Amino acid sequence: MGELLASLMRGLGTGGVYAMLGVSFVIIYRATGVVNFATPALMILGAFFTGYFGVSIGLPFIVSVILAMIVLAAIGLASERIALRPMVGRPAFSAATVTVGLFIVFLVLAGRLLGSELLVVNDPFGLNTLDVLGARIFTVDIARLIVGLVAIGLVGLFLTRSRTGLAMRATAFDQETSLAQGINVGRMFGLSWGIAAAMAALAGAMLVAGSSGVETTFALVALKALPVIILGGLDSIKGSVVAGIIIGIAESLTRTYQPQFAPWLGANFDVIVPYLIMIIVLMVRPYGLYGTKEVVRV
Amino acid sequence: MLAVENLEVVYEDVILVLKGVSLQVPEGSIVALLGPNGAGKTTVLRAITGLLDVHRGKISKGRVSLDGVDINGKSAPEIVAAGIGQVMEGRRIFREFTVDENLRAGGHTATRAQIAEGLERAYAMFPLLAERRKATAGYLSGGEQQMLAIGRALMSQPKYLLLDEPSLGVAPKIIQQLRDLIVQINESGTSVLLVEQNANMALSIATHGYVLETGRIVMDKPAAQLREDDDVKEFYLGLRGDERGSLRDVKQYRRRKRWLS
Ligand SMILES: Nc1ncnc2c1ncn2[C@@H]1O[C@H](COP(=O)(O)OP(=O)(O)OP(=O)(O)O)[C@@H](O)[C@H]1O
Ligand SMILES: [Mg+2]
Secondary structure (H helix, E strand, O other): OHHHHHHHHHHHHHHHHHHHHHHHHHHHHHHHOOOOOOHHHHHHHHHHHHHHHHHHOOOOHHHHHHHHHHHHHHHHHHHHHHHHHHHOOOOHHHHHHHHHHHHHHHHHHHHHHHOOOOEOOOOOOOOOEEEEOOEEEEHHHHHHHHHHHHHHHHHHHHHHHOHHHHHHHHHHHOHHHHHHOOOOHHHHHHHHHHHHHHHHHHHHHHHHOOOOOEOHHHHHHHHHHHHHHHHHOOOOHHHHHHHHHHHHHHHHHHHHHHHHHOHHHOOOHHHHHHHHHHHHHHHHOOOOOOOOHHHHHO | OEEEEEEEEEEOOOEEEEEEEEEEEOOOOEEEEEOOOOOOHHHHHHHHHOOOHHHOEEEEEEEEEEOOEEOOOOOHHHHHHOOEEEEOOOOOOOOOOEHHHHHHHHOOOOOHHHHHHHHHHHHHHOHHHHHOOOOEHHHOOHHHHHHHHHHHHHOOOOOEEEEEOOOOOOOHHHHHHHHHHHHHHHHOOOEEEEEEOOHHHHHHHOOEEEEEEOOEEEEEEEHHHHHHOHHHHHHOOOOOOOHHHHHHHHHHHHHHHHHHO
């Protein structure tokens, strides 16, 4: 019982982070039709700046996270303006290729910035645990889940309630008609990149929190967001939340129980579970749980 | 006055679609732009409203001006802000949005107070829409969607309203309403450029009319004279000529439209 609960909570924690990464992809995909492969590098840059403001400059964790999100939002806006805007009107594939280029540039940049040190953030969680019904629960997992849900909820409110959010959704639906309403479509593209990059930064900060330090290759963890968006649907924020949590839990339960019940699957089997789920979803329901069917054709 | 002078437009750098088009929409008027399929009517509207880019088209010659000031080269949002609104061909409402959200999107360039005022005005003008403000717009009937598209275009309080074939795919009974509505909009101070294949409806309310064929203006006369013109009667009003031929044209036209929308 205790073991199960502990495992579920680990899964919910990482699931919250995966959901944020998924939403980061979805926001850009919905607005511009581009799958942003630079997300993992944006995530690691976000974690780096959180560490920079927190550890090197000595600001409180919350302040450093917010500053890192602002820096990444600026980087996102600039990337869109400089590298993606010229691709408007070209096939989505060309634009996706540009994001792969950005991934490499930002990953190298993060490596240079970090030097030979490990990336650490000054989070208050560390390895603290709570005892709940006999289970050892990491406070960082509770924080990841709550931060993830709140951040995504705020983005959802922004999109549905605000005037700019309405314009962003209109742009996602029909660019030409949006232009005819006087909506500055290019600005909406930039905004989607800004929000997505800030979201990736928050995910990075929360993922590195509770660890004793990571290297830049840790960025590849963010690729777990691919199974998340495939399962949830490329264009659904709700789908990212549900799928993020499903994948987080599936991974965590596998890590806990597979060595016990199916040792023949080998060590570290949990690492490939998200991708197995992805392959199965692609075979039986390629538009995901909540995605729009047509999206598949893109 | 909204004026187009000697306009040439090319698509993809090679397809010359408008070959020196000039037309004028004086303040307070309703001007009709008639012409068969593929004449370039929609292209004229795209050129005025800055939407050629989206279609890989550009103005290669001539100018578009609003009250004497050049507006070619301005972006679509700038042109909306300058006071030109439009209802695009095929209505193009945001089908996933509610009626209310569609109208609000139309008010993107307006102030908060103007949006509130605009919503009130739109719902007073279209009681049917008021009843269904929280309904998903995609489920409205064709006529209701056309009303919504017009209501949305009025949200930015345009001085000039461009309508691209509003009677298309709308029941004959509704076309009468549409006609009255355009007159009402015009009377409340908005000048109208009305693109139509339904020449009957357009010429019954317009002050002036132009006929565009394969990228050239071939007729430019007061609407009353166009109504009496033999060629117009034959080709656009369907009063004379080969009945079978014109019917076939109409059918073909319907079919093509469905592909587009
Ligand atoms: N994006 C484009 N690229 C190339 N050619 C185009 C493009 N858009 C329109 N055309 C061509 O330009 C010509 C004029 O088209 P336009 O849509 O302006 O005509 P229209 O008078 O509005 O016709 P309809 O009554 O069918 O709406 C047509 O021959 C059309 O095929
Ligand atoms: Mg047309």
